[in-house]
Amino acid sequence: MQQRAASSGGSSTFTIPNQQHVDGSTRIGFGKHNGKTFEEVATSDLGYCQWVLNQEGCNGQLALFKSYLQGTAPPTDQNNNFNNNSRRFSQQHPNTQHPSSAPTSGQHPSQPPSSGWRPQNPRGHLPTFQEYAFSAPPATRNSISTPHLPLSGGGLPTYDPNRVQQYSAGSQPSMPPYQTPRTLPWQSTQNNVHNQHVAGYRTKSAPAAPTCQNAASDGKTYNFRMEIGSNGSLKLTSGDWLPRDLWRALSFETPLLRPVDNNPGEYVVNEALMPNTSRAKIIDKVIAEAKKLPGVAVVEPIPQFVLSVLSSNPTPTETIPIPEAIDAIQPPLKPYQRAGVEFALQRRGRCLLGDEMGLGKTLQALAVALAYRTEWPVLVICPPSLKFVWKDQILEWLKDHVRGDQVQVIMKGKDTIQSDAKFVIVGYPLMNNSKLQTRPNGSNFQVVICDECHAIKDSKAQRTRAVIPVIQRANRAILISGTPALNRAAELYNILYCLLKDFPSESKFHNRYCIKEQQHIGKGRVVNKWVGAENKEELYSLLTSTIMIRRLKKDVLKELPEKNRIKVPLDITDSKAQKVLAEVQQAQKTMRELSKESLMNGGGQRSEGFLEVWRKTGEAKIGAVKDYLDYLLDNDCKMLVFAHHRSMLDKLEEKVDGILRVKGSSAGKNYGLIRIDGQTPQTKRPELVKKFQEDDNIRVAVLSITACSEGLTLTAASVVVFAELYWVPGTIEQAEARVHRIGQTKSCVDIHYLIARGSPDEAVYACLKRKKEDTSAILNGEVETLKAHDSPVRFGGAKRTRPINDLYEAAEAAVEEVSELSYFRMFFPSPIALTRIPREMVFAMARGSYGRTKKCFRLAIGRVMHDLMRSYIARQKRSRIHRCHWIARLNAATREYNMPYAHFINGVRTGDMMLSRRVLTTLAETEPITFKAVLDESKRYWKVEPSRIRDIRGV
Template sequence: MELTYNTDKNAFVAVCAYEEKDIPKAAGFRWTKIVEKHWATTDVAIAAKLIDYADEEAKNMLRAAADERQHNLDLSRAAKLDIEIPCPDGLDYLPYQKAGIAFAQDKEAVLFGDEMGLGKTIQAIGFINTHPDIRRALVVCPASLKLNWQRELEKWLVNNYTISIADTKVGIPETDIVIVNYDILHKMPFNEIAWDLVLLDEAHYIKNSATQRAKAVRGDWNKSKKEWKTAPIPARYRIALSGTPIPNRPREAWTILNWLDYQTWPNYFKYCIRYADAHQGQWGWEMDGASHLDELQDKLRSTIMVRRKKMDVLKELPPKRRSVVVLPANGASAIVKRERQQYAAHEEALELARAARDLAKASGDETAYQNAVETLRSIQGVAFSEMSKVRAELAIAKAPLVAEHITDILDGTDVDYKVIVFAHHREVVKILVDALVEYGVVSITGDTAMNARQEAVDHFQTDPAVRVFVGNIQAAGVGLTLTASTHVVFAELDWVPANVSQAEDRAHRIGQLNSVLVEHLVFDDSLDAKMAKTIVAKQEVIDKALDDEYTLFEPVTVAEEKPAQQQRKETALTGEQIDAIHAGLRHLAGNDYDYASEQNGVGFNRYDGAIGHSLAEAYTLSEKQAQLGLKLIRKYRRQLPSALLEMVGIA
């Protein structure tokens, strides 16, 4: 018997006598049409079993394939790689992301299978950055992620691509990159365009080949007529993103694998026999099992899949990773607009009221001053009440989209993956609990009794069937340990940023051995969107400032923080320092004729102006007033003489 390589058919052929037929058959060769009347295979792993029978050409092919296979296996697990990959100025990929992009860059089909939160989106964009030949790309994703994809593409792409979102009203835009959600994919002729790249985010959306979304991507073949009912979407490159590339039922992965690499995964039935423990049952074929999973993983890693888990790359990750997920407002756009208008009107009214208060104080008329203060308080109360109402409306309108986002997370992750969800309003908590009940959900609000609170926590921490915790930020944001999850989702923002940080730390506590992913879900162009981006940016700055020596396994405790806090409280200001602070405030106020440093680059900003002017105009400052003024001196120190700063004690 001799093993040869047929260049025309790209196949290994076992040339053997009839009595030797069981050797290639046992190895996995097939008596096939690939090479007529011969045992043949296109699978290198199968051919390698007969390397002892190979001629020189076949041996060389197998050795080269073995080297490539090992290279792919190493890259598919690599936690870091120090190579140059095109990246926008000011940004960079994490080391393991570079390894993922390196794995993908010379392939026509790739499955990014990293665990949730490790940046599959960024790696997919990195693939585009390494392929300047990609000029037309289609990104297919859940509806809740369309805007997020648009922003990430705009942020990470190095070349000037035009990007837009398709919908049924405008059709398919004439842009370089088109983003569309699965639900409307079948309603437009995407298969009539020759795409350079088709990318499927949350690729498990097409796991059922009978669905409209799967048929829109893969096509719908009429076996009897041997023609396409619906042609597949053509593409030179194909990318799939999935946090669970091999689900508990491996049969569900075949549709994705077949779309990515038809040559390797051509036959559903044979795939299920090998990897889904397919067998004849009482009522026909049963294919919900699993078999040869090590072989399946090895085959995927050596060809198309890169996958790392959080534990593999923990050293590369910060203790907390935060992101703002922008949801399309759609039916809530009128409420978003009303929120913006109310906010602008209230801000203008408050500014006028603050100015009136300061003028009344400066006049020395105590009655006028007290009236102005009461007016300001009244306006603040009305503003808070009206804004609270519209924010509640927005939160209730957003809740179904939040539930959809969490459903996508749970469907796209392992069955033991858990999510913590925080909301502000009871109505939102109820909507989320009702929508997620099939995943096993517990909840805590202000109405939850103490014994029931602990029972809910225990269920979430220990019961594999309970995958979701939904809590009110105030009621569940402190005092609880929820380390069974590494994923926190905020359906709403609290008015107090400190409450947000406290809620995050329900997952990020002693006993948490992984990095925690925090997501803020906001409507596009809403007040929450602006607040969330500001909060995330500030929290990351604070984390970097405080956590230079941070170790995830040795968190700073409250007891350790107290001495430093006590020392700061006991530091008293001298008379000279109080006078210097007063002089500094007067210096700043003297340059601040417009109460807004945005106008001329000096003085206070709009929010600090009232305090700064009030303190500057005072005859003398008390200790408490001086401490308040010191905060402003620190904030605006670049506008002050160095000699004055030295007197205050600021180096």
């Protein structure tokens, strides 16, 4: 193999015989990096690259990789000319010395010219630590050459305040596509320029940064703040991407800071460098060092109350044995439940059990209370709808310690507490009665359980003012909530205030962890409202290190089925419904116009107006909702149907009852439903729940979102339908958890969000997603969202008699967007795929039950795509779809489903000729072959010979 290389002058060329081309795209064929490219290894495994560079006498591909790291192809003549095809700089740059060359005395190797730098986050890519630290420095928009970057004696970049001023953020160039840096960290090790290990970057030989003005020459400055990370470490963060030189100054001239990989605006404080030093002094030291650097304007410290709370409530290290009485509970506690009890006992019985809904928090709370049975009676504070649920749970789990007459449920304010009661159950509204806040002898309750404690989120509410003192006076206080923050961080204050001594004022908490928003309430008045969340990692660390233990179902209950959320678009086609929807859209437009005028005199009216719009939206889509429920009830499954407004609940009950009567008469059964809302008597709720759980003829439960989102176990159902949405993500998740919890035996749980197109439903859904991101970051330590995929089927006011037609329409709509691969998620790569799937699978597909049939879909679709590709290749001259397009779609599908390519192209093999081949044969004379022709022929063949479709589930 021959290669041509340019000399230093660039005027002549020569031939390097028997030389392989060294390129970053070459793949390694051995060792732990087998299959990776040179460039991938060079930017990911510094230790391995260091080892390669130190090898002597290597040959083969290892020698090629070493040559790649050294930046040139191996020289073969006396002039040491380099390969022109090398990605590194060769001698054709006379003014730029390659860093692999040894510097002369008193000189430093210079940096190669820059190809531009991205000061902001590229699309979907965050540069690694090495890329960000050692890529070429930024250049001004009009500059051609880049000044040399001085290096310290050890080969590391040296802080230069002049360069910080010259290349400040104000003069950054536009954003070119990110390129791999020309100078990589290990290149400074060549020829003994820098023999230090990569870890030695923390030991800096460069001089300390000089004290300068806290601004760059163009006046651009950056604000920082100190905070506590989710793992409890101190951090210095900035919301902006920093200039390259300011980043280097913070990384290499501030010994206490370590840059965080893939996040150039974040630094971890190395507290080990200051042992036996308080965190307050460490923070002061970091702030003082950071303020010396130009471009650093303000460094916000961690408030003193945060440090005080953490220092006064250290994480317990002692192990407290679980009493034998708890071990005797039958059936025994699961391992994660025992861990929750241990957590509470380590904190002397004052904690927040924040496990996700359905993990058995009630049992854990009762076990903790049992550990302190010498301090009974126990006061249980809960929503009124859950009082009898608590009584049943107490008698079930603590039957060896409590009799039925020793559990008292307070039904009204005139009731008095029995002297022999061991458990007193009181609803939140009745806690305003002072007689129920203490024991019969006037002493305080020493053990208090507060269920669904997010109910005390509002400091101005009477229930909150009544409950907080009761919790604070108790020795043991077990607070329970699967959603401690339903909407925003401000809702956590009262929980922390109840359980932690000397917790600061509410205003300090809000200023640190919330966002202030001004709202107009009418007549020119403006109020401040605390919304959203700030410093989310610190708040998560504050919760978990002091009072809260939280586990998620996906982490501790592997046997639970997958929760599959589907967003179903509803098309309003009924004339009356369209008229109502038009009124809704006009009202939305009017409210937007009012909003533009700052709502100086109509703030209160705006809220009422939106509630009316929200209610009318339900009326407009009731016909489409009824059709969708009729469609789902064709399958033999139980379901929950949630709505918010009473008018919507009334119409749903009427429509569903009619559907069940028709289906029951055709099946010879007496199908029915139950309804639970705010007006359902508390004494009847357990009876209705039991009826739904045990009676197979009760197919549907019509439920109120706000009245039935807590405390009910309805695991007999596997489908949840939200005919209306609600603003609060915590309430939606609570409602979903009625089905997705311990005791669910179905293989998949489907959650359906019914959203009318062009209605306020779309705004409510967007609000749910945004709020979910905030609350998940606070409670789970990571940002999550409501992951709902779009349904392939649309429903409108007209009754659907053949579901297959809906699927064809969905496929036809997808075909119109051939340039996008997003509809792979719908499992509809082509219309013919529908003809390969039996009717039973069509039903499962439309309602979103992919769990049991996903593999069959993959195989069938792979086969269909292969057939189509072969057919179109055969008629390539007249085809609308080019061969390369189909190959790209096949490759994308294999990556999407994580399946071997052979599985796709082989598909499902049966003894009969598959329908897709028959359709293509019928279309052999059609010129050109179009998707429309394939679709029409598929429909025709489906109607003529539906029996030829074989059920591939058993293949």
